[in-house]
Amino acid sequence: MSECKGVLVVGEKDTVRETLSKATRGVVSVGRRLADGLSEHLSAVFIGDNVKDPAEQSIRCGCDRAYLAEHGSLCEYDPDLYLPVLQKLSEDIKPRVVLAPHTALMQDLFPRLAYRLKTCVVTDCIHVELDDRGAALLMTKPIYGGNALAVYRCSSSPHMATIRTHTGLSAAPAVDNQGEVVRLDVDTDLHFCRMKVTNRIREELNGVKLEEAEVVVSGGRGIGGTDGFEHLRELAMILNGALGASRPPCDLGWVSSLAQVGLTGKMVAPNVYFAVGISGSMQHLTGMYESRCIVAINKDATANIFKFADYGIVGDYRAVLPPFIENMKELLERKV
Amino acid sequence: MDELRIVVCLKQVPDPEAPVSAYRIDSAAKRVTPIGVPPVLSPFDENALELALRLRERHGGKVTAVSVGSNLSKAVLRKALSAGADELILVEDPAFSPDFLDGYGTVLVLAQTINKLGAPHIILTGRQAADTNAGVVGLFLAEALGIVAVTLARGATIEDGNIRVERVLPDGLEVVIATMPALLTVTQEAGELRNISIKNMRDAKNKPLKHWKAADLGMHVIPDRRLMLEELAAPARERKCLIIEGGSPDEVGKKLALRLRNDNVL
Numbered sequence: 096m097s098e099c100k101g102v103l104v105v106g107e108k109d110t111v112r113e114t115l116s117k118a119t120r121g122v123v124s125v126g127r128r129l130a131d132g133l134s135e136h137l138s139a140v141f142i143g144d145n146v147k148d149p150a151e152q153s154i155r156c157g158c159d160r161a162y163l164a165e166h167g168s169l170c171e172y173d174p175d176l177y178l179p180v181l182q183k184l185s186e187d188i189k190p191r192v193v194l195a196p197h198t199a200l201m202q203d204l205f206p207r208l209a210y211r212l213k214t215c216v217v218t219d220c221i222h223v224e225l226d227d228r229g230a231a232l233l234m235t236k237p238i239y240g241g242n243a244l245a246v247y248r249c250s251s252s253p254h255m256a257t258i259r260t261h262t263g264l265s266a267a268p269a270v271d272n273q274g275e276v277v278r279l280d281v282d283t284d285l286h287f288c289r290m291k292v293t294n295r296i297r298e299e300l301n302g303v304k305l306e307e308a309e310v311v312v313s314g315g316r317g318i319g320g321t322d323g324f325e326h327l328r329e330l331a332m333i334l335n336g337a338l339g340a341s342r343p344p345c346d347l348g349w350v351s352s353l354a355q356v357g358l359t360g361k362m363v364a365p366n367v368y369f370a371v372g373i374s375g376s377m378q379h380l381t382g383m384y385e386s387r388c389i390v391a392i393n394k395d396a397t398a399n400i401f402k403f404a405d406y407g408i409v410g411d412y413r414a415v416l417p418p419f420i421e422n423m424k425e426l427l428e429r430k431v
Numbered sequence: 432m433d434e435l436r437i438v439v440c441l442k443q444v445p446d447p448e449a450p451v452s453a454y455r456i457d458s459a460a461k462r463v464t465p466i467g468v469p470p471v472l473s474p475f476d477e478n479a480l481e482l483a484l485r486l487r488e489r490h491g492g493k494v495t496a497v498s499v500g501s502n503l504s505k506a507v508l509r510k511a512l513s514a515g516a517d518e519l520i521l522v523e524d525p526a527f528s529p530d531f532l533d534g535y536g537t538v539l540v541l542a543q544t545i546n547k548l549g550a551p552h553i554i555l556t557g558r559q560a561a562d563t564n565a566g567v568v569g570l571f572l573a574e575a576l577g578i579v580a581v582t583l584a585r586g587a588t589i590e591d592g593n594i595r596v597e598r599v600l601p602d603g604l605e606v607v608i609a610t611m612p613a614l615l616t617v618t619q620e621a622g623e624l625r626n627i628s629i630k631n632m633r634d635a636k637n638k639p640l641k642h643w644k645a646a647d648l649g650m651h652v653i654p655d656r657r658l659m660l661e662e663l664a665a666p667a668r669e670r671k672c673l674i675i676e677g678g679s680p681d682e683v684g685k686k687l688a689l690r691l692r693n694d695n696v697l
């Protein structure tokens with residue numbers, strides 16, 4: 096469809112800091128690269144009850160235009176309210192490409208939007224680029240839990256993708272870009288409400304947030320139970336890091352399921368990632384292989400994790416972890 | 432309300448827990464050929480089936496399992512009947528091979544199947560399939576049928592004619608009340624599929640298993656693909672691992688600490 100033009104990013108705000116979310120910033124920089132390649136505009140759209148700040152920040156980060164759908168009724172995500180806004184905007188501006196970060200909200204929203212726009216979506220892309228003719232978006236996504244990389248193209252328009260959000264995506268620097276903020280009319284009569292959130296329980300996790308930690312100490316099935324995780328907690332604490340886990344410890348209730356790292360858990364890319372008693376399934380590696388340095392402790396020398404680690408110890412973690420922790424503590428104290 | 436009707440959508444996939452070395456990638460044919468990896472039910476679909484069975488235990492009704500594809504393994508999909516589903520419908524046609532059908536096409540077939548079955552109150556799918564990892568079919572299906580969809584369900588009950596869903600958030604949990612009919616995508620927190628006994632397997636032999644083809648659904652043209660697979664490659668990202676060795680665990684632990692310090696890692 097040749098009349099489609101430009102790149103649209105569906106943005107999210109960081110609800111704690113009330114700013115443009117880091118993940119959105121990363122996607123804005125991807126969008127900028129595509130828009131420059133096409134010599135077309137980059138826009139972003141924000142929906143909520145108070146999203147002027149993130150919209151303005153998106154312009155400083157490189158957007159030519161930021162659309163704003165602001166209304167009290169939009170303060171909570173409800174697909175029945177958000178979708179008509181996005182559908183109308185897409186039909187009005189006819190973007191060539193529509194992108195969003197692969198967050199929980201967008202995983203819920205984007206497939207619905209794709210269906211309504213009579214197109215398809217590739218979720219959880221690790222790379223997107225234009226083909227040689229600049230006509231189609233090539234979207235790279237791990238499949239089979241990361242055992243293969245597929246490159247997809249979409250034959251319908253717009254081309255839609257959600258982009259995996261851990262680092263590796265350098266967030267766009269705040270430049271002195273000029274652009275305009277455009278307010279969208281919000282049809283407030285839309286409230287026919289097919290679903291309603293009646294209760295929400297946020298689990299308070301002490302210490303550093305897993306996705307933001309510089310150091311992550313993760314344990315797997317090989318840890319054997321809740322007691323073993325105490326060692327890992329201690330290590331995480333002295334390194335000012337966060338505790339993570341592969342899926343089995345979460346399923347078995349040894350740790351909170353919020354600690355799960357991997358394809359269907361959190362995506363992390365810290366400076367240092369400790370994988371203790373973790374075999375290295377692709378589904379787990381997917382969530383952490385972009386860490387700068389990976390340290391593996393496993394009693395099985397043939398464990399797959401060693402193929403992806405920078406440092407390794409072959410041995411029982413119960414024997415090697417305590418002396419490691421002791422020595423690490425000493426070395427860190429010596430520094431200050 | 433009349434008898435509760437629940438449909439669970441199941442996909443057969445190569446066992447995702449197979450060792451990494453078992454996955455052969457044929458870039459020329461753009462195909463993944465898992466060597467010696469048996470097909471299984473996609474794990475999140477098993478979670479969906481478990482949730483369906485629990486809903487039936489609590490509220491009564493009927494659970495229908497549906498799978499769309501080509502070359503479906505009866506042995507694998509029969510597991511749904513053994514676990515407790517009341518009937519199984521295999522919607523199988525050469526035209527429904529993944530070479531022809533993408534997620535969108537699959538949804539059109541599923542929607543036709545569900546229309547033929549008669550509108551259910553609840554449709555359950557896994558949050559995403561273990562092979563394509565897309566997480567699109569459930570939401571597309573709800574849109575195609577024009578019904579409400581709640582994603583990442585870990586539990587559900589029916590209250591006053593509505594469905595009450597516990598939904599997993601990245602940092603907790605929320606409770607959503609939705610109108611029915613509703614589609615839920617189900618996550619692992621819903622719990623593993625129950626154990627199956629020999630007796631369950633024997634009983635399953637007497638349950639209805641239907642085969643429907645494209646023509647039975649009145650589908651004479653295969654829907655055009657919207658998604659094209661351009662390339663398939665093996666991920667290349669192995670690292671060179673320095674194995675720290677020593678005479679005793681104490682020595683190894685100490686050496687690792689020193690090494691990480693000297694290399695400015697920590």
Ligand SMILES: Cc1cc2nc3c(=O)[nH]c(=O)nc-3n(C[C@H](O)[C@H](O)[C@H](O)COP(=O)(O)OP(=O)(O)OC[C@H]3O[C@@H](n4cnc5c(N)ncnc54)[C@H](O)[C@@H]3O)c2cc1C
Pocket residue numbers: 240314315316317318340341342343344355356357358359360361371372373374375376377378379382392393394395398410411412413447448474475560561
């Ligand atoms: C669709 C799908 C999505 C998934 N998503 C995720 C996900 O997001 N995250 C995730 O992690 N998994 C996920 N999985 C599960 C994944 O396939 C693996 O089953 C899981 O990662 C294995 O966890 P593990 O390495 O802890 O356990 P195992 O594979 O059982 O490995 C345990 C390891 O511990 C070692 N060990 C045992 N005892 C000791 C000891 N005393 N000292 C040192 N080492 C020891 C063993 O040698 C072994 O290597 C998913 C699976 C599917 C199908």
